[in-house]
Amino acid sequence: MTGLCTGRVVAVTGAGRGLGRAHALAFAAEGARVVVNDLGVSLDGTGTTAGPAQRAVDEISALGGEAVAHTGDIATTEGASSLIRTALEAYGRLDTLVNNAGFLRDRMLVNLDEDDWDAVLRVHLKGHFLPLKYAAAYWRAETKAGRGPEARVINTSSGAGLLGSVGQGNYSAAKAGIAALTLVAAAELGRYGVQVNAIAPAARTRMTEQTLADAMAVPVGGTFDAMAPENVSPLVVWLGSAAPSGVTGRVFEVEAGRITVMESWRAGPTADKGARWTPAEAGQTVLKLLAEAESPQPVYGS
Template identity: 65%
Template sequence: MTGILAGRVAIVTGAGRGLGREHALELARHGAKVVVNDLGTSGAGEGASSAPAEEVAAAIRAAGGQAVTNGADVADFAATEKMVAQAIEEFGGLDILVNNAGFVRDRMLVNTSEEEWDAVIRVHLKGHFAPLRHAAAYWRAEAKAGRQRAARVINTSSGAGLQGSVGQGTYTAAKAGIAGLTLVAAEELAPYGVTVNAIAPSARTRMTGGPFAAKMAVPTEGFDAMDPANVSPVVAWLASIEAGDVTGRVVEIEGGRICVEEGWRHGPADDLGARWAAAEVGPALRALLARAASPEPVYGARTPAPSAVNGARG
């Protein structure tokens, strides 16, 4: 296989199904050698099976590519260190890390258990940190040894993490954390030749049922905007050497639409030059809110009236 990723080595986490599966296949189509990581859990993060990862690796090999499987729990610090080592031992290095693994347990905040909170935060947020930490250590060592690689990290946030989603408070917090981690990692790893970006995909997977089921339905004709394969070409390009000048960005992808997200930015400000008195804060803050851009409604929200959004009184 030849293409924009020819000769490059990639790890894709959660690559047994859904988006991760399509990412692994797409990277391989463009010439990457792929470590197909998947624990083989259910959509709720339960159980384990090597079958999904093995099926994807077999499909890559059948098409003429190179792939091996890995069954590490992405939130297991020691296991992900071995996963990075596996890529290096099997294929001679590591150039691309696609952090994709995750699951969801939708619940309103007042019904969320501590176990549910911990499980979702663990697999998404720690499950991004652990592989990234070990890959980054390898890339830093390579750079210091004079063998700097054009390394690429593609993390997976979501619209929930950027705008919020009713009934997904835990998932939203984890995905927002991933977006923030992406910004910091992009800056810290730049000296070693590493770019770090994130995607916010909208696609039909095991995680997108419930209130989104109607939107995710397979169309009877025409373009299937929710096909997870629509997302993967963006991942492939971000993983390429050509994308070396793009870092610290979050790209939303839905069907044929790509959108560069603009996150928290400094907006209107008022500097008193002294400590504010509590009675002065209200008028000052309301004046600033009236000048500020209104936030986008949370997914699933009852859209508030403009006066409620910007804090102004009618």
């Protein structure tokens, strides 16, 4: 390894398993000291256990790295603020925040309970906002004290948030919100030396193993496991290092050996009458504009 993150302190949420664990180990391998957050819930967000976070810490320690466990609920004020405190108390600083925690409660819209909507929005969207809020407050204070940080935030959106996914209205809405939050945070926090980006990963985890095709979940040519979560982590580590100066406000799709810069919601064909449309005029104009516009990519599962 190159020591890309030597001296940096990184907090990763949902780091006991799957993508988060892969990120935590990859940061540690590049010299970072890691705060491993995981509430230890089941796939649908129920139950808690300290086991996953501690096992990831033990793995890092066995490989010669430094890590500490945090088992608080980052979708609460106390859990999110204590995540930042844990980094400061253990290592005296925080350089990078990776927001990754989440779970699924998939239903078609007509069968989606309000509780399932609220729970998924809470852990994904609020669980990004609160750690980001408290990390940003720390970095703002550092800047005001004359210790300008080279801080980084990597949020976890999804293709479902960019394109939609049948049966995942709650999850898609939360992940779309995360993409928008990333843009706002990048614009607001740049003055404090904070770069904020997001990834839309595709990998084999507890959350995806039931939906990934079997053909995608096996090694390609018998050597490269295209759906291994470790394939996503190198980009996350680079984004979380001091190296990518000026890279902020971006969303990257990353899967297997492919990285794509996403360019959603750019203005397309437009028409301006300079006055109020009638309903008929508006409809005719929209049909003309749609004929000139690119066709949208299909919603997953449609």
